[in-house]
Amino acid sequence: MTRRVAAFLLVLAAFMAVEWVNLAVNLADGHPTAFYVVHGVLVGVNLLLALALGIVGWRGWRGGSLTSSAGRADD
Template sequence: MSRRVSGFLLALAAFMIFEWINLGFNLADGHETSFYVVHGILIAVNIVLAVVLGVVGVRAWNTTAKTGKSGG
């Protein structure tokens, strides 16, 4: 995997974490409990996916740094 792809994965992971946490804080009051349950599950799943993407991105970034391949 190239450094460009691994950098993209890292940026995507950071964006996902920022966006979903921001959404969680911006949910307005006055909805039914099921609304919050569904959005809480969505937020949790997307943060887990962001962490996985971040781990893959960091490992790929470190691998390309060790091998000296920049990809293309």
């Protein structure tokens, strides 16, 4: 993984986390319970996805810990 791709994943993860937390904070009162359940699930799933992208991006940024050594010229 290149550092450019890793940086993109880190920025995407940060953006997703900020946007979904912002949505969760800004939900207005007065909706039915199902509305809050659905949006709570959406927020939770997207925060988990942001965490996964952040982990992959961080590992890629640190030096390609996720890349396999197969096919590398220096082996």
